[in-house]
Amino acid sequence: MIINNLRIENFKSHSKTSIDFNTGISIIMGENGAGKSTILEAISFALFKQHSSRSLQNLVHSGSTKMKAQLDFMVNNRLYRVIRERGKTTSQASLYLKEGDNFHKIVSGDKLVNMEIQNILEMDGDLFLNAVYVRQGEIADLIEKTQSEKKQLIGKLLGIESLEKAWKNMASLIKDYEAQKENFKGRLESMGNLQDKIKENNVKKNKIQGQIGDIQSKIKEIITQLEKIKKEKDEMDNQYVIYNQIQSEISIKKGLLTSAESRQIELKSEINKIIDQEKQMEKIEPQLNRLPDLNRFKDLISDTYTLKKDKNRIEELVTKIKSFESILSNNQPYFEEYKVIQDKILDISKERSHFAGAHDLMESKKSTQKNLQKKITKLKSEIESSFDTANNALDSDFNKWEDLEKHLLKIKKAVDLKIKSLDLEITDIHRQISSLEGLNQSIKKPLKELESVEGQCPVCKSDIDESKKNELLTGYLGEMDDNTGKINKLKFSLQGMEKEKEIMESKSKIIQAINVDVLKEKSKLIDLSIKELDEIEMEMEKLSSNVSKLEEIDANLSSKNSRLKEITDQYNQYIKAQGALDSAEDSKILQESLNSILKQIDFNNNEILKLKSSSGVHSEDIHKIEEEIKRITELNNQYQQMKGSIDQKESKIETLKKVDSSIKESKKCIETFTQSLENLPYNAEIHQKLIKSFETKNQEFLEENGNEKELNGILKGIIENINQFQEELDKYQQYKAELSSTNDFIKLLNIFRDLYGKDGIQKDLRNMSRPIIEENTRDFFEKFNFDYSDITLDEDYNIDVYGPLGNTSLDMISGGERIAVALALRLGITRALSGGNLELIMLDEPTIHLDSYRRQELIEILKKMSIIPQMIIVTHDSDLEEAADNIIKVQKEKGNSQIFIETA
Known part of the structure; x- marks a missing residue:
């Protein structure tokens, strides 16, 4: 792929x-x-x-x-x-x-x-x-891990780890089925006496069914007796209801009679009280005629007191108005001057707004100018210092960054090439030293064996004499000395090269430390800062006239504000007086009100003199007048209350007549109901005996009915037990079959577990894959062109290589050769896993x-x-x-x- x-x-x-x-x-x-x-x-x-x-x-x-x-x-x-x-x-x-x-x-x-x-x-x-996919650290692990760890890593790549995991996991699975097997055994043992339990429960069922039949016969007999008693009791219950109804009517009538007799006494008392109140009213009525004059007397005194208060208030207001008018007249000039100055300050402030900020802007420009000058000085100093550092390090005399940059590019390339050349030479010397040390290490083994054996070569097993033995010893020792001499020379050369590399790397660091880009940027910053400084100075020159005008305006504004502060108190007095006069009432209206109040006071005084004789009170003390009014008012209230009671006199007399008639009727009804009660055929003693007899027989019925239900419950439980035992008996054969099946499955699981074990498929997989991995590893290793003729893997994936000195372990070869072996091994595993097609x-x-x-x-x-x-x-x-x-x-x-x- x-x-x-x-x-x-x-x-x-x-x-x-x-x-x-x-x-x-x-x-x-x-x-x-x-x-x-x-x-x-x-x-x-x-x-x-x-x-x-x-x-x-x-x-x-x-x-x-x-x-x-x-x-x-x-x-x-x-x-x-x-x-x-x-x-x-x-x-x-x-x-x-x-x-x-x-x-x-x-x-x-x-x-x-x-x-x-x-x-x-x-x-x-x-x-x-x-x-x-070769994961992180796999190459290093194939070199540095212990032999068992390497074997585990290769096993994981080959998928053997999953077989080991399956082998471990199957142990717990087998354990679960063993537990299931024991569970089946326990269940079968507990089912051994199921037939006996079914017979025992059938006997109990028959016994309970007989007891239930006896109880049902007894219940029928009780029901017959109960029905007879209930018929007699129902007749007596009806007579009892009629008896109670008559008793209730008598009780109600007696209650009504008692209530009517109480009401009769109450009404007679109320009528007598009304007659006494009529006599009191005749005595109170002459005093009530004084009440209107007393109330008028009181109102006039109160009104006169209020009028005098209003008179004093108006007179005080008139005095204050005259005082405010005087303040207004005295501060009129200051008020007008204050207004004029305020208008001038407003005009000056408007003019100042055109120049506002000129002073702050000038200060800002000065600060910026100062900072730029400092910045330029600092940048020039830093550039000069950087050039001094670079020139000292390079033994040069540059003052332009362009020249310095060209020079650095030239020498940096030469230094980097020299460092790379030295790295290659150092790597080659390390490889040579490692190879020579490996040769010496491989010589030590036959040398040691040669010293300990007598008459036989430890390598080819041929017979040798003492002189031949010495010759071989001398040859091995000479070869080792020769190799050691070469190693020492190589190490000496290595020291010189490493020292030279250290010098070149130091020089490279110095070159790297010289940052031309920083010099370039700082030079550009100086040019930009000088340009900005010139612009600032031009702007400051333009601002100068605005600052002068602003200072002139501020001086004028300060003078005006100073005068304004001097006359502020007089201005405030004028404003307060003006405000007070604006909110005060008109003085003419106040005078008219005062005249009207004086006339009303005179009128009230004349009326008071008249009422002193008509009311019968000669004192103007308001409290005494109020006490007299209160006394007569209370008499008036009593009079009105008694008047209301007298109005009810005829109604109460009529009600008394109706109550007398009701008392006669109630007495007649009580006599009639008493006679009916005596004629009623009800016997309380017989009634109680019937009730008790019915309750006893009913309780007996409930007890027997409860016994029947209890026995039915027991019977139901016995039948359920019989059905359950029968179901368990049916399951017995099922558990027996499952136990046999579980035994067979456990045997099969153990067979599979043995197959997944280290001596099963795991071993077969290692044996099958090892020759393929070995062959692929050998093919890859040969392509790296090392001076070895063969490479082998044993069953534990220990690696041996064959070179000029024969068989050598992985620990005896150089570091580079070990890296090559590890990489070849990993690629060999990859090719084996991918079926030989590794793209x-x-x-x-x-x-x-x-x-x-x-x-x-x-x-x-x-x-x-x-x-x-x-x-x-x-x-x-x-x-x-x-x-x-x-x-x-x-x-x-x-x-x-x-x-x-x-x-x-």
């Missing part, structure tokens, strides 16, 4: 991204969190709907309601397109095949699309992730967890790789750009991932 194009919309942090993938090595670069790995996840999602989010909704870009992933890929020279879309609650999937110039739909729907892609690629989603591999952060040396070795290997048609690598390691045919850079701005395509 070769990937041609990926288009995603609103997929995680990518709002709209389109990438054309070419063959060769494509590097996806960017900072952590920029959205690099999301591109690989989008490929996996488009193909198999595989993703790392908790839910599909989490794949939708924040603020959006719909996302889309579209992938074009080629298999066997046929171009396919898969499209997956996700809305708020629905998802869609479609697969197309290109025929001619257009794509034609093959299938749609998630399930059908997944199945068709599996058929095309000959792998499912999990296999795709294990085969094509694409995706690496997610392959350099993560590697030290700088091993990271550089991996980059060097990737540079030379042309063994896979298409490789996509996600990384934040900029060194990998050197290995790229295509570079895709990812940046995140305001939450959105953006891509930039570069060609290496």
